[in-house]
Amino acid sequence: MIRTLGYGLPRLGPRREYKGLLEGFWGGSLSPQAFLQGLEELEGLRLTAYRQGVDLYPTGELSLYDPMLDLAVALGLYPVAPGDLEGYYALARGKGALPLRKWFGTNYHYLVPRLPERPHYRPQPGWFPYPVGREADSGEGLPTLMGPYTLVRLAQNPPTSPREVKAHLQALGEAYAELLRGAWGRPVLLQEPALILDGAEEDLPHLLEVYRLLGAQAPLVLLTYYLPLRPRVAEALAGLPLRGLGLVFEPGAPLPRVPAGTALVLGVVEGLSVWRTDLLPLRGALGPLVEAGQEVWLAPKAPLHHLPWGVAEPLPPELAGRLAFAGERLRELALLKGLLLGEAQGEAQAWYTPPSPWDRGLPPPPPPRPPREVRRQAQRELSLPPFPTTTIGSFPQTKELRSLRKRLHTGDLDQAAYWEKIQEAIRENIRLQEELGLDVLVHGEPERSDMVEFFAERLEGFYTTAKGFVLSYGSRVWRPPILFAPPRRREPLVLRETLFAQSLTPKPVKAILTGPITLAAWSYLPQGVGFGEAVLALAEALGEEVREVAAHGLRVVQVDEPALLEKLPLRAEDHAGYLALVGEAFSRVVGGLGPGVQVHLHLCYSDYAALRPFLETMDPDVVSLEGARQEGEFLEALAGVTCELGPGAFDVHSPLEAPVEEILARLQTYLRHLPAEGLWVNPDCGLKTRRPEEALTNLRNMVRAAQRLRERWGSS
Template identity: 40%
Template sequence: MLVTNLGYPRIGRQRELKRLLESYWEGRCSTAELIDGAQATEEANWRRQLKLGIELLPVGDFSLYDHVLDTAVMFGLIPARFKPLSQNGGLDLYFALARGTEDAPALAMRKWFDTNYHYLVPEWDPETQPVLSRNLPLDAFRRAQRRLGTAGKPVVLGPFTFVKLSRVTNWQRALEAMVPPYAQMLQEMEAAGVEWVQVDEPALVCDVTAAELKALTATYTELARPLKNLKLILQTYFGSANWFSHLITLPVAGIGLDFVRGRRGNLANLEHYGFPPGKVLGAGIVDGRNVWRTNIEEALRLLEKLQSFVPRERLWLQPSCSLLHLPLSTAGEDSLPPALREALAFADERLAELRLLKRALAEGTGVVAAEISAANRALRALETMDHRRIPAVRARVAALKEEDFSRPTPFSERKELQKRRLGLPPLPTTTIGSFPQTPDLRAARARFRRGELGRQEYQALIREKIAAWIRLQERLGLDLLVHGEFERSDMVEYFAARLPGFALTTNGWVQSYGSRCVKPPILYGDVWRSQPLTVAETTYAQSLTSKPVKAILTGPVTFLKWSFVREDLSEQEVAYQLALVIRDEIRDLEREGIAAIQIDEPAFREGLPLRARDRERYLYWAVTAFRLATAGAGPETQIHTHMCYSEFGDIIHAIEGLDADVISLEAARSGAGVLAAFREAGYRRDIGLGVFDVHSPHPPEEEAMARLLREALRVFAAEQLWVNPDCGLKTRREEEAVTALERMVAVARRLRAALAPERHGKQNGPSKGAIGS
């Protein structure tokens, strides 16, 4: 029996990777300095894991930007539009794929299964033939050998999952094409003395067809045939493995299973099918995605049960998935209430839990009795914390009636009322909400948090920024303005800081993509609104202009999915508590005359269960939570929502069910796919397609935006269509944001003018761009 890990947070203890990347992109550090600094962070991660008791160290899980992108580059899958950069290769090409260039849009971004981590979508050109250009996992193995004297376990993204995550026209042909380069990669590892390789195949917890299973079997049969000494552990996570009886027959030396999210299904599979003799079982026994301390006694009972299926010498103790999704350590989180801090386990604490579990199994629970007792006390103390249970909050949820979930006026009537109130032109322009968070603003926020800047002085700076950007939006000609969110560090954390039942960490950073890190709040108690959240800033902005200003709130599903959430209540009940907070805020915004309110739900698609059989229940409570938040709004109040970086084809009916007046979606990187999904569904509400990529530093070209909008007008009536960026602009520099918005408004005006004669001639009929035309 040994303790291993599946992956470790990449960002560094002080977010060193973030700072290195941004310094490199700004030209303040060289390629050599970036590589040296990144490898120093990687080595520090290795040393920390070994110190915490990891006996088989994962190597190759580190990445400069994204592990899926690394795999695509390693196998030479470079779309044709990047071919001019292919001659140079290296980091210029790598970061161009991730961030785009002036001439080539970046690869699309999607959510990594049902997490808030974003991966880059590999693209297969018709003539693409993958080849192994550089064996990156083997390079990492050799670095670990050289620097630490450790024979690590290379981590690779499995071929089946890689192809499933890619944009391909023929997945079977693509999977067959991946076999030779994968086989070469593994054979090179075997020649270098690698003993174990972790092959991640999380797609195997999703719905898998019989044809896919057949192709998977053929793939692994071919990969394993030439191997003599190299052993593969096929690693699944994020749920229970599909087609379990078949997976355990594959020619691999081990199977890794998730016994946290997939505990019930994986245990049922073991009880029904058993586990093959001679194979290793990687038991994901501690939670790699949530932060609550493991119940050690319960985990030991589970491990005892697992030993009835596999002998102890073939049992590996590991997290349920990569620890990429957790902050690094609870050390230094002294601002948290002691009872809460003691109930938490981040990445380092998870590894310590694994070591404790092994010791208890190997030496008996008596030798770790004190540690088990401390864990039990911590979990009991959590249950008695202030705000854990608030009777009034529970009673309000329990008293909800059917009419609390519906706006009484239908959309068609609301649209006319809102049209008269807002007075917007065709193809109205707006933004998603946030404007650039400049260095002076971030510095002032840090000084305010440290007590070095007074509240009045800080609020004066926020108002100054709001006023400047209201004037700028008017000058640019935007139609529906926003206040800019200058007071917000993060769209969830800002609100959580003002709501009882949430706690904020000091250094609980988690990678979202590339250099982007977020600090998820900890939702440990019942939630209610004790004060207005956005009213002051929104109404101040509205006082500065005669144009309508749109308030921006975060939706209940995103609140839930982008926090570390309590596990003693159902997600539905937590979501309803959060929805009532938003409902109360909408009421106060309406009282102040705010006519448009956006409820952001970028996590709506992300939260969709990985198997179709589990989705109906999720979509029910996710949709009803949104409706509960918004159903109290008057018919003349325009409710917007925003979603991004997802595939929407399988949830369009649920999007319609939200009963929002306007939805805005990311389309700059994936416009054709989004349009195809909505064309098929015949969506009838208003929609804003994100016409430029806010994550690229390169200003959008007007013709590219115009082309996307012209395509959209083939799917939607002009009266349905809005024009906006694909996400907030907080990460862009001011000059980048201004240039992009100037061009966006110019395109909207040009198309609006072109539509005017047609609209004049067809006032009572559908526009040329109507659905079905």
């Protein structure tokens, strides 16, 4: 038997309905009842798309904010009653909100729960299987839930000993068993991406015990994705009495033998790439399995929420007929099923076009920067005070700025008039920062729609869609550009705006570029081109811009790499190669700069325990990083690094005010782990998502806290 399974269809919806619902509710224009009804209608739309495209699909998949937060409240980790929207969203964006981290090497941010110190869970069945979606469910879908092992591995405080792992998994098994009693005998899609991680083999005895317990409550479809399982893990799971076992399929690699009645759920089409799948070779690889009588469910290799729902716009000749987004992936699954049944031969042949050639030549990297002490001495000419204050780069993106860009793109505004308006915005941003008393200024990025899209529009080799939106977290979306040819600078990237800003003030202004790791990570890369190849090509183009910036006398350069640790390979054997890639890429961007140019690196939402070797290899002068949602102890992992650090002074993703005393207390906590001469004062991240009054209030409080800190340390 051959069936198709779709999962992860973007909860954003085809027209960003999810974003509108969340922001309408948060902004007060939607009542709780209207908000929930809107979510029900969106879930109905999603389920209709599943029913039209595939045989099997999840139900109850639409999260109120994030599936890991849903899981945390369903297990009673936080006392939020079903239906308590205020309590739920406080954990996502209020005071004491949970930290954000990147999800399995992607740009999706999940909220990181904390496990109880003693393994005890209080399940709340009202949160499963219906956070939302009760009205839309016809009883045909598979209730879905993130699995216990993924919770244990991705928590803020994962257990560190085999004994603790066993205790938590046993307690979670009992809690999950109580939740699954609400599945009414349907197969349950239990998503366990953490089974691909290092360490899963050691935890197998406890995992098998949990899955046997849960299988007694409901038929389990155990779904893994992103990477193939380790052979030992796959073989052990294959011995369980499951309804289905989900694996990433590798043609030619052996598959585990499963008992009668267990389907092999094979990830065969892409979920992280937009290029169409070559289906004909898959027919040859899967045909013998089907002929032998094995039940097979064809599925994506990753949740489809990493792709836009669809892109209904004319595409350039290089891309026309070559792309597949989330909706098209469902069609691919149906096409492949037809091929395996002896149908759709002609349609499958016409579906795929081979990739274009890629020019792989690169010049040698520039020479390394001078030693740190030489740089530190030269940078004293910046005349910065102790605890220097700055921002990460972006200022609030107002409706007026968004309207300006829209008018430019539609032709209602010419380039000269647009530049005049951008100059006005930059002039106001500089005035505001000088009034606040910030030390290192930014131009505020009023011209940038997105930190990746903006650069893609100024580099050859990229295509940016008009409405190909993907959800990053909460209601935040971005449009991943499509890299289809070697990138080249079409025009200056940041020079004009930064030079204009610097002409308005004697204080140093940062020239801010998105780094090559992040540009590659948050774009769809060419088919057949490795991540490393794309990164180095992008680094070369950025390096040309940085050297021109320095030649024009700008003294501070910031490279934004929020995806740096996001792209740290999931398996340890690949870490050394990635570290070498990062070092070469950063060298191609900033290598050759004189000692007086201060190089900043910005990071956010990462597990900083892994950061030290990257800082030592990249050797920036200053590093700003997210910290406001974490305990200050996270800095212990960076104790003794030679670069200066700016952990976040306030949380930019909360609309609430951070009072002076709160910021000061946070900075004093940082000083328990960092030397005073090495601490910068800055927000967690950019201020793009905040309203102007929110940003102004917290920046003013941040500057006052820094002034108080200077007074206490005897300097002003």
